Amino acid sequence: MESVDTSELKVSRRSPELVMRLERLGCFHQSRLSFMRVLTRRLKSESWSFTKASFNVNDSGVGYAVYTTKGPQNTYSLVAFSHDLPDALRSDRVIAEQWDATFVLFDGIPTQEDIARLERNVPHQEAGRLTGTELTLSRANRSVRLWNHVVDRLANGQQPDKAQIDSVGYLMRTTAVYGSGKFGAADRQAIAQRDECRAPFQVEMLTVYLIRTFVRDLVEHMARVKGGTHAVAMEPAIARSLGIGNSTGLGMAPFILNHPALFNNWILAKEEALSTVRSISKATDAQYSLFLQLFARAERSIKQWHTQHEAQAVKICQLQSDLAGFADYLSEFDKSCPNPWNKLYGWAENNLCIEAQECIVSLMLEPYGDLIDGFTHCMGSDEPTIAPIRGAVKVASLIEQTQTLYDWAETINWHENASCARAWYVSAEKLEPRLGERFDEPIADYEQPLSPARDAIAMLAALKSYYNQAGEHANVAAFLLMHPEHRHMVRRVQTLQDLPYGEIRDNTISSSLLPIDMLRCKLSFFGAIHFDPKSDRWVRIRMFGNAPYPEELSELDADHWVYPE
Amino acid sequence: MSDYSLNEVASRAKLAAKGAGYSWGMAEEVSRGVFWLISRGLPAANVLVQLLSSFNKNENVNSAVPQSIGNELLPTLQWLCPFAAGCALTESHDSLAADMRLSVSSVKYPLLIVPFIADLAARSSAYVHLTLDAAEPAHNTNALSSGRSSSCMSGSVITNGCAVHFSDPMLLHSVFVSRINCRLATDSEIEALNDHRTHQTPRVCVSHSDWLALDEFAQRTYAPATAASRVLGAGAELNDND
Incomplete structure (x- = not known):
């Protein structure tokens, strides 16, 4: 390895004032620190093995498959259920109730009893139940146009049209990948100490990586059903260019505020x-x-x-x-x-x-894996999401801390409707997160605590008033006894004390908010590319496009695949 | 009984608490407390359902709070919510000194105050001892009559922030205690804890009826769907054929 001289200049990190604006966060690109690339580098460097343990899918495309992968310590299996979905029911929304395919990542190798249990539950997604042996739950819908094209071409012994492949980029898109205890699955804490799970979202990334393999196998299976002996497999380069799509709505936005x-x-x-x-x-x-x-x-x-x-x-x-x-x-x-x-x-x-x-920031990091890849070990967090309040802190001190963190929010005129035009809420309909118009819809009573800027300023006013009454000895515990409505914000300010990049420095309920900026920021850390917003709060992306398939990992570049050759 | 993940129950507890009238910040305390208890195999979901169900128009989350912050907490009205009492009793103290005595009167469902004492024990790097006294307070009236009987019993709890030991398993289901005294534990009391190691559990069993009850409270935090919000609120089409 060539030596690198870093001895002279020490450039500071960019300031939170510059970085933590939604305009910039909404322009983030994947980088070598992204979670998909962390995963593929590990799969290759540790020589994980992959087995298609079962592929029981019938001529209508209905059935199940099991893909098992084994690392140095642990074994994981994707259990995939393939369905025959009428077009009229194909929706990427959380409110959907049927999908083209549904999945779990199983911790270990499932028995036939496990598969039978999963078959009764996984196709129902949120309405089913998982157990502690399941790590993720997900589902995917076909890009119908490209799916049909690829099946038809392969069935006729031809390769798919490259232009059509490139214009969509995936055969199926996932519409949710749930982890960490959702619907009965194992808690994050249960696997957090495993080497391969220390970086964030690694089981979710593994799920999507294996789904991509299943989808390729499924489309070739359907082509064989249709074309019989005329059918051909996809050329590896074409198959490799296909990623897995993802259709993401507002559910991702609260995540970066809540963590x-x-x-x-x-x-x-x-x-x-x-x-x-x-x-x-x-x-x-x-x-x-x-x-x-x-x-x-x-x-x-x-x-x-x-x-x-x-x-x-x-x-x-x-x-x-x-x-x-x-x-x-x-x-x-x-x-x-x-x-x-x-x-x-x-x-x-x-x-x-x-x-x-x-884009250039991400590219500049590329040659220096030896210096920076280790930073991915620090990208997880074992801190509790809900930390205890430090109530002995003086009110005056909390005022100062709040002003330091939210000075930018004090410049916003909170009396203007436009400044608090929106409200985040959860719909009773399958618990879908939504963003509504506060002054046009009856949603204010259901508002989620996702407006730290407004809430910080309101708390600041209450703190100052309390300080004027109670004096310099007043502490936060006494303030909170009088003002429990500010407890959430007190915790947030205290939590953020050691987190320079923990807060978005923009108004998250403004009439001009573009939630896709929050979605894109999170998705860029996953490693997503080709962000394709469908509205200001809904985005499609591509994952693992051009990545080597499991059988190609040992031969091909498992790191720079995101940049097509 | 059904098997749940810890996060699932803690999340549901937070929403249920919010639905029952707590602020978001207090609902977070409820979630945090419930998580601590259920991860030690303690029946917090069941006890939380009882607590939330015991609130009514006159005795609600806003009235079941202490009169003031201090080392001796008294209820504003008839009784104290264990979460409000737990926060008020422990948050003012960075640690519990050897000569410090804390007390709180008239607490319902004392199991739910224990996680806050555990926080204090952890901050103090010490073992903390609680005495739970079931004697009926002089000022008590008929407000607590439904909770009397064997559900009101005396005993002790000791915790170092991680492990916890109850002198009698019946204490877990105690509905009301007239007084809780809190101090550092003696060496002999610490031995009692060491004799009863707490096993952390990765899963939690919750009865169907308790889960439904928590869900019913949680539902109050969800906005009823409308045709407009269904389309505009999520910003996506209802059909995704392409």
Whole structure:
């Protein structure tokens, strides 16, 4: 390995004031710290084995399959149920009740009794029950157009049309991947100490990775049913270009508000990685060359990024234009200058749109896996989501802490309807998270505590008033006895004390809020690409596109697959 | 009885508490307390259902609070909610000093105060001893009559924040205690805890009726769906054929 001199300049992490704005979070790109890539690197480096243990699917595409994977310590099995879904019932929403396929990730190898039990429950998703041996629950719907095209072509002995493959990018999209104790599944705490589960969302990522293999096998099975001996398998390169789609709604947005310690750790890892790379005094030829190579591949991937969403389409257009400008700058760039990455970043920040800046940030991290991949060990959080209140703290101190954290929120006019136009709530209908119009719908009584900016300012007013009455010796416990309505916010302020990147510095109930910014931020840490918003609160993405399939892991690059060759 | 994950029950407890009238912040305390208890195999879901069901128009989550913060807590009205009492009794103290005595009067469902004492024990890196006194308080009136009988009993609890021991299993289901005294445990009391190791459990059993009762409270936090909210609120189509 080539040596890297990082001794001279130490560039600070970017400030939370810059990073934690929704406009920027909504432009984040996948990086080598993303959870999908953490998973595939591990699967390869630890030589996990994969077995298609069962494939009992009939000619109508109905049945089940079991895919088992074994690592150094533990074995996991995807149990997939394939269904014959009428088109009229195909919905990606939480309120759907049937799907094209349903899945669990089983902890170990399921017995026939387990499979029979799962078959009675998993197809019903939220209405079924799981046990402590199940780690995730998920479901997927077909992209009907592409599915039919691929089945027809393969059945006729032909390969699918590459343009059609590229225009969709997946044969099925998951519409939920539940973990951590949902519907009776094992709690996160039950597996958190396993090596392969220390980085966040690893069992969820493994589930999706195995679903992708099942979907490829299923489409080839259906082609064989239709075409008999004329049918052919998909060419590996075409199959590999297919990922798994995901259709994500508002449920993801509350997650990053409700888990400030975890969210902080994700952003902190990325920002620390960036400051580490910006601090490097010299780039070697090999490092710089890898950056250029991946930059070119990223440009190709972005050309395949399609959306009908007007705002996102404008962002993609600007991104492409700015990356072209960056390429021009690179052509003249002297990579032997001191601190080349810091210089490149500085130019990007001064000259490019945020979408392009964040794309380049991710690319700059690529050559330095040896320095930054270890940061992924710090991206989980063992902190309790609900920490005890420190009630002995003086009210004056809490006032100061709140003002420091939420000074930006004090500049918002909270008397204007536009500042609190929205309310987050959960619908009685299958407990779907929604965002409503506070002044047009009867939802305020059901509001979830997802507006920290407004709530911090309200608490601040109550704290100051209480302080004026009770004096300097008043403590938080006494304040909370009088004001239990502020307990949630007191906890949040106290929790955020050591979490510089734990809070979004924007109004999450403003009339101008774009929830897709929150969804994209979280999905970028998963490793998703090709964000395709369907509205301001609903987005489709692609996962594991171009990743090696299990049987290809030993031969192919398990790290940079996200950038198509 | 059905088998549930710990997070599932703790999440449901939070929503049930909110549905019963607690603030979001207090509902979080309920969830945190329930999680601590059920992960030690203690019947918190059942006891929580009883507590939430005992609130009524006159005695609700807002009135079952202490008069003030201090080392001796008294109820504002007839009795104290164990969550409100637990927060008020323990949050003011960074740790429990050797000479410190804390007490709280007229607490319903004292099992539910134990997680807060456990927090204090953990912060103090010490064993904390609780005496639960069932003697009827002088000022008590008919408000508690439904809870009298064998459900009101005396005993002790000791915890170091992780492990916990009840002197009598019946205490787990105690409906009311007139007084709880709290102090650091003596060496002999600590031995009692060490003789009864607490086993943490990864799963929890909850009866069908308790789960339904929690669900009924939780339902109050969900907005009834309307045709408009069904389309606009989630921002997606109802059909995804493409």
